[in-house]
Amino acid sequence: xxxxxxxxxxxxxxxxxxxxILSKHDDxxxxxxxxxxxxxxxxxxxxxxxxxxxxxxLKMPEMDGVQATKIILDTYPDIKVIALTSYFTKxxxxxxxxxxxxxxxxxxxxxxxxxxxxxxxxxxxxxxxxKVFGYIKNGANKRNTSINLSGFNQNMLSKRELEVLxxxxxxxxxxxIGEKLYISRRTVEVHRNNLLLKTDVxxxxxxxxxAIQHNLVTFxxxx
Amino acid sequence: xxxxxxxxxxxxxxxxxxxxILSKHDDxxxxxxxxxxxxxxxxxxxxxxxxxxxxxxLKMPEMDGVQATKIILDTYPDIKVIALTSYFTKxxxxxxxxxxxxxxxxxxxxxxxxxxxxxxxxxxxxxxxxKVFGYIKNGANKRNTSINLSGFNQNMLSKRELEVLxxxxxxxxxxxIGEKLYISRRTVEVHRNNLLLKTDVxxxxxxxxxAIQHNLVTFxxxx
DNA sequence: TCATAATTAGGGGAAAACACTTAATTTATA
DNA sequence: TATAAATTAAGTGTTTTCCCCTAATTATGA
Numbered sequence: 001x002x003x004x005x006x007x008x009x010x011x012x013x014x015x016x017x018x019x020x021i022l023s024k025h026d027d028x029x030x031x032x033x034x035x036x037x038x039x040x041x042x043x044x045x046x047x048x049x050x051x052x053x054x055x056x057x058l059k060m061p062e063m064d065g066v067q068a069t070k071i072i073l074d075t076y077p078d079i080k081v082i083a084l085t086s087y088f089t090k091x092x093x094x095x096x097x098x099x100x101x102x103x104x105x106x107x108x109x110x111x112x113x114x115x116x117x118x119x120x121x122x123x124x125x126x127x128x129x130x131k132v133f134g135y136i137k138n139g140a141n142k143r144n145t146s147i148n149l150s151g152f153n154q155n156m157l158s159k160r161e162l163e164v165l166x167x168x169x170x171x172x173x174x175x176x177i178g179e180k181l182y183i184s185r186r187t188v189e190v191h192r193n194n195l196l197l198k199t200d201v202x203x204x205x206x207x208x209x210x211a212i213q214h215n216l217v218t219f220x221x222x223x
Numbered sequence: 224x225x226x227x228x229x230x231x232x233x234x235x236x237x238x239x240x241x242x243x244i245l246s247k248h249d250d251x252x253x254x255x256x257x258x259x260x261x262x263x264x265x266x267x268x269x270x271x272x273x274x275x276x277x278x279x280x281l282k283m284p285e286m287d288g289v290q291a292t293k294i295i296l297d298t299y300p301d302i303k304v305i306a307l308t309s310y311f312t313k314x315x316x317x318x319x320x321x322x323x324x325x326x327x328x329x330x331x332x333x334x335x336x337x338x339x340x341x342x343x344x345x346x347x348x349x350x351x352x353x354k355v356f357g358y359i360k361n362g363a364n365k366r367n368t369s370i371n372l373s374g375f376n377q378n379m380l381s382k383r384e385l386e387v388l389x390x391x392x393x394x395x396x397x398x399x400i401g402e403k404l405y406i407s408r409r410t411v412e413v414h415r416n417n418l419l420l421k422t423d424v425x426x427x428x429x430x431x432x433x434a435i436q437h438n439l440v441t442f443x444x445x446x
Numbered sequence: 447t448c449a450t451a452a453t454t455a456g457g458g459g460a461a462a463a464c465a466c467t468t469a470a471t472t473t474a475t476a
Numbered sequence: 477t478a479t480a481a482a483t484t485a486a487g488t489g490t491t492t493t494c495c496c497c498t499a500a501t502t503a504t505g506a
Contacts, residue, residue, distance in 0.1 A: 011330040013337065017240015020247070035331070107234040108258070114236065158482060169432065171425040173462065186485050193464075202394040203463075203492085208431040209392065381452060396492060409455050416494075417452095426462090426493080 002026065003122045006051040007033040008040040008068065009084070010060045014107075018055070021111045028118060036060040037068030044072060051079065053121055055105070055114075058085040059214070073100045080121045102126040157198060162216060164191040169208050169217045225249065226345045227272060230256040231263040231279040231288065232307070237330075241278075244334045251341060259283040260291030267295060274302065276344055278328070278337075281308040296323045303344045325349040380421060385439060387414040392431050392440045 005022075007030060009015045015033045022028045031051050034040035037060055044050065054072065058065035069081045083101040103117050103126060120127035157165065160181075167177045174192065178185045196202070199210045211217045228245075230253060232238045238256045245251045254274050257263035260283055267273065277295065281288035292304045306324040326340050326349060343350035380388065383404075390400045397415065401408045419425070422433045434440045 011237075012333055013244075013330050014234075014237050014240060016334045017237060017244055020243030021236075021240055024243070107236050109236060111236065111239045160483065169428055171429045173426075175462085183483085184485055186487095187483070189464085189486095190484080193466095196464080203396075204427045205392055205431045206394045208428045209435070212432070212435055383453065398492085406453085407455055409457095410453070412494080413454080419494080 002029040003053060003118060004029050004031050004049060004051045005053040005055060005118065006031050006040065006044065006047075008035070008037065008054065008056040008060065008065065009033070010035050010057060014057075018114075022115070022118075025115055028115070037065060037071075040068050041071050044076070050076065053080045053082060053118060055082045055084055055118075058083055069101060080125065082117060082121060103128065157195065157216070161191050161195055161198070164188060165195055165207060165211050166217050168192070168195075168204060169211050225252040226276060226341060227252050227254050227274045228276040228278060228341065229254050229263065229267065229270075229274040231258070231260065231277065231283065231291065232256070233258050233280060233283045237280075241337075245338070245341075248338055251338070260288060260294075263291050264294050267299070273299065276303045276305060276341060278305045278307055278341075281306055292324060303348065305340060305344060326351065380418065380439070384414050384418055384421070387411060388418055388430060388434050389440050391415070391418075391427060392434050 005028060007015055007018055009018070012035070015035070019030055019033070022030060031047060031049060032043050034043050037056070040054070040056065044054075056065040056068060060068075065083060065085075069083070072079060072081065080102045081100065082103040082105055084105045085107060103121050105114060105117055109117075117127045163181065164177055167180060172180065174188045175185050178188045181188070195207055199207060201207055201210055228251060230238055230241055232241070235258070238258070242253055242256070245253060254270060254272060255266050257266050260279070263277070263279060267277075279288040279291060283291075288306060288308075292306070295302060295304065303325045304323065305326040305328055307328045307330060326344050328337060328340055332340075340350045386404060387400055390403060395403065397411045398408050401411045404411070418430055422430060424430055424433055
């Protein structure tokens, strides 16, 4: 009996590449793939045979892997989600685990590791390597005694914070942002400060990089 | 007779995926792959059989695709370089063409388009689709009557300015940058100001976006 | 060699960002 | 409905950025 999986990644070539790699293994069967979180959720809902495992990229347009995972696990708590990304950052991993991802794969892993991860998740329900374990420990020690959703939400950016972050990336000053959002300069400063704290960066440069890295803003807005 | 190619991309899974896709085609033969520009140049120099075509990602750690292409075409002017990236921006494309890339492929292209591009480059020496053609025209009309390296260099940032820009992106303050480069705070301020003037942006946020957009810094340095 | 560009450095000042504090009001949700 | 979270706002002060100005030294190239 083969393991039914689904893939989500915004790069078609990457998706097709994964298909080509995984198709070599008889015990792995790819049901469908999606180019972003929204497509993934839609395809999942309409699929007759549900996948046991979903491998999803975190950085995607429209809806990213984090949001998609939340929605999916809400409706299908038995589906195992493997997070896939190029960026191996502590907050990311901690958040993903907190949301319910059962494994974390770097994009520069070997195909062998990917297959191993899929099989481990299939048999054991999860797979964390030493690195991820290390991050979990460090991440957990930071604020909470254990990883939970409240700890996760503390790090998440609120709607307003995202608005402010986007305007910061568009090179607006605090005063200008206040005028745009019809709120006080002071309020914007609070949001800025919270952004620095939550994203754990030092200044505007860090915020912009964080925003781009986490796909919170799109390049298209600048050109 | 098959087409000998080499691949450069920082993500192992992507590289292996490409191998899997391209290995299905008998007329395409992958000689070697590399995880960054430096490795690519090294492997190329030591390779007994040189590839006719190199497919390289632009955004890579250590040495990016732009630098690598420059170096490679300097020594091996007959090698055809196909630029591969997730970002389809005007300046990027224009620069790559100016440097000498003979084709430009988006990472969310279909495998079929990639194979077609390889074959077209092999037979015709180049392959530009309508989109890229459009960008070339727009890019050319902007400042120069034709695309050439001198036009490109006029807008280029100096070596020192690039150093400062990189450190700004790494969240260092003016004073800190001065200490790192063993120059006065004042001098760094001059470079900062020139950066703002040359890139035509408003503040640090604009500089960071410019740097990322133009591939002057790599994400990997931040994590 | 003569001009141009790059790099260096400084004075002075205004604006913006950042750091620390407290706290009221609204909103979501358990 | 009680509790938590988000959003709002402000005081006060320091640091950093950004802008104006001048100007010497060092490369680079025509």
